[in-house]
Amino acid sequence: xxxxxxxxAFYHDSAACLLxxxxxxxxxxxxxxxRKKHDPRYPHHAVEFVLKYSNMxxxxxxxxxxxxxxxxxxxxxxxxxxxxxxxxxxxxxxxMPLWLKEKLFQKNLLFNKLxxxxxxxxxxxxxxxxxxxxxxxxxxFFPSPFEEAIVLTADGVGEWATTTVAVGKKNDLxxxxxxxxxxxxxxxxxxxxxxxxxxxxSGEYKLMGLAPYGSPTYEDKVKELVDIKDDGTFRLxxxxxxxxxxxxxxxEKFHNLFGQKPRDPKNEKITQFHMDIAASIQKVTEEIMIxxxxxxxxxxxxxxxCLAGGVALNxxxxxxxxxxxxxxxxxxxxxxxxxxxxxxxxxxxxxIEQKKDRVVNSNDDMKxxxxxxxxxxxxxxxxxxxxxxxxxxxxxxxxxxxxxxxxSNEKAIGWxxxxxEFGPRALGARSILxxxxxxxxxxxxxxxxxxxxxxxxxxxxxxxxxxxxxxxINVDSPYMLLVADxxxxxxxxxxxxxxxxxxxxxxxxxxxxxxxxxxxxxSARIQTVTKETNKPYYxxxxxxxxxxxxxxxxxxxxxxxxxxxxxxxxxAFNCFMGxxxxxxxxxxxxxxxxxQDPNLKKDYTKEFxxx
Amino acid sequence: MSxxxxxxxxxxxxKKYWLLPIIIVLVLFGGLIVLTQGSAVAPFIYTIF
Numbered sequence: 001x002x003x004x005x006x007x008x009a010f011y012h013d014s015a016a017c018l019l020x021x022x023x024x025x026x027x028x029x030x031x032x033x034x035r036k037k038h039d040p041r042y043p044h045h046a047v048e049f050v051l052k053y054s055n056m057x058x059x060x061x062x063x064x065x066x067x068x069x070x071x072x073x074x075x076x077x078x079x080x081x082x083x084x085x086x087x088x089x090x091x092x093x094x095x096m097p098l099w100l101k102e103k104l105f106q107k108n109l110l111f112n113k114l115x116x117x118x119x120x121x122x123x124x125x126x127x128x129x130x131x132x133x134x135x136x137x138x139x140x141f142f143p144s145p146f147e148e149a150i151v152l153t154a155d156g157v158g159e160w161a162t163t164t165v166a167v168g169k170k171n172d173l174x175x176x177x178x179x180x181x182x183x184x185x186x187x188x189x190x191x192x193x194x195x196x197x198x199x200x201x202s203g204e205y206k207l208m209g210l211a212p213y214g215s216p217t218y219e220d221k222v223k224e225l226v227d228i229k230d231d232g233t234f235r236l237x238x239x240x241x242x243x244x245x246x247x248x249x250x251x252e253k254f255h256n257l258f259g260q261k262p263r264d265p266k267n268e269k270i271t272q273f274h275m276d277i278a279a280s281i282q283k284v285t286e287e288i289m290i291x292x293x294x295x296x297x298x299x300x301x302x303x304x305x306c307l308a309g310g311v312a313l314n315x316x317x318x319x320x321x322x323x324x325x326x327x328x329x330x331x332x333x334x335x336x337x338x339x340x341x342x343x344x345x346x347x348x349x350x351x352i353e354q355k356k357d358r359v360v361n362s363n364d365d366m367k368x369x370x371x372x373x374x375x376x377x378x379x380x381x382x383x384x385x386x387x388x389x390x391x392x393x394x395x396x397x398x399x400x401x402x403x404x405x406x407x408s409n410e411k412a413i414g415w416x417x418x419x420x421e422f423g424p425r426a427l428g429a430r431s432i433l434x435x436x437x438x439x440x441x442x443x444x445x446x447x448x449x450x451x452x453x454x455x456x457x458x459x460x461x462x463x464x465x466x467x468x469x470x471x472x473i474n475v476d477s478p479y480m481l482l483v484a485d486x487x488x489x490x491x492x493x494x495x496x497x498x499x500x501x502x503x504x505x506x507x508x509x510x511x512x513x514x515x516x517x518x519x520x521x522x523s524a525r526i527q528t529v530t531k532e533t534n535k536p537y538y539x540x541x542x543x544x545x546x547x548x549x550x551x552x553x554x555x556x557x558x559x560x561x562x563x564x565x566x567x568x569x570x571x572a573f574n575c576f577m578g579x580x581x582x583x584x585x586x587x588x589x590x591x592x593x594x595x596q597d598p599n600l601k602k603d604y605t606k607e608f609x610x611x
Numbered sequence: 612m613s614x615x616x617x618x619x620x621x622x623x624x625x626k627k628y629w630l631l632p633i634i635i636v637l638v639l640f641g642g643l644i645v646l647t648q649g650s651a652v653a654p655f656i657y658t659i660f
Contacts, residue, residue: 071617071618072621075630078630078633096637096641097641097644100637101641107617108614
């Protein structure tokens, strides 16, 4: 048996993954353990977890692989500084000490960190380095249900590449084309994330959520920044950007073009201007992705598409590619960001470097992305008792039935079952659940439970078999990475007066039978649920359907704004006591808020830095 | 030592020999900062004046 440990770290979202004979055994992000969102540090706890889960010591691992090549990254940095000199000296002076002290000697750094897991680990001979975008592409292709596929990856930047096209056949995967830094779709989107006052590398999701409130009135201006060719390739006009040499994303010329300074999130509110900007950049991003997809479909004549890289988390763009019917099938890696690089690097080493065979799984090989920590009933009760929780223990059927009852009574529920998800989305293992039919649910969850901006939409989880009755889509979307419109039978059309409303005012209008998960443009970010991937979650939604006739529930991640998703029962209890969640369902235990010791309540609003 | 070997291999594969002088200067200045525990120009100022 061969074991491979994959690691991604030192930029953002560090993570670890373990393969045994090419099978994914465990994977987790460091942030879940360290409780620091997007933690970039060496993933000590995540490595400890994957080793413990696999019953292995580090010295027993055959190969260790890092998700990118530090020398190549250093080459890119130096060449960029030379190309832009003397601009960029301040950034150069800040970056170089870090590289010369630490990052350039990453093999040594990794070795020293790894040795902390096991004294008997004493050779760096089996540490390998993959390529950033090859890791992304491998994470998208090898676990996919396809024998053959085109793989499109797009993110901020790896070593040099920012966008790549690869072709995967059986156990082989080859990158065919690349677009290089500084021309980057991910960085273009991030520039607008920064400009609208959200945090780069984390607030991109909010920008996407904001887009449906605006109209793309600035589309032409965005196109002054980026030259898009017919095949979807693009070049960014560097005179408007500052990321290649400076410490911010955009510069004065950019701000003058759009007529406003970047929004200061502490002092300035989001206005219609920011919504229109969001709509414009979203439209241009979709245009680029669709053109790229059409061009590669035509060039390679392969009917399956795999997506990864941070841009693949733009589920609205993914939904548009699906809608255009460019490819017969699409599969998106659920951990599409850098965390998934740890998985891709390990798979690339196994299949490409060591030429090991690949058995295609018709469902995909990600096990529903439930690859993280798991707690048995005994461990759950022990942790809850030591936290001072007051809980009731129920049989499985009663637990499902009672939870469905609470949901139908518009209660907000913390749901903690089975193995934790790998990737940024909660998929029914560490989730907050609600009734989508409720008018108040979206506002209530946003403001009282998650403490986040009221404009942000929630996603529906739906039984796979009922999907096409409720939404205009009929393909699997197990990882919440596709967006589609609510079915016209379930829509409630707005009257003329309501249509005239702008921005967030529109959100208060009931637009469908499931208003809590219907965005202002009638779209929804869908998760399809099957019995095979998550039985308790499937049973819960089925029970809810039995009681209410609605096979849909609201699913949002189990955390508050700025907090990583909960990992352990203790984290879950803390989050439960720090928010206005009504019930916590964890293993076979149910906790009712009104029965908890009020002294255990926490002021959770200031606990985490806003993102 | 293995780092130097690996980095040399890297420059050879990438055919980026022109980066070498930049790296040498950076490493020298980096070394000076470590040795002098402060500014890299301090030893030169001392010799001139």
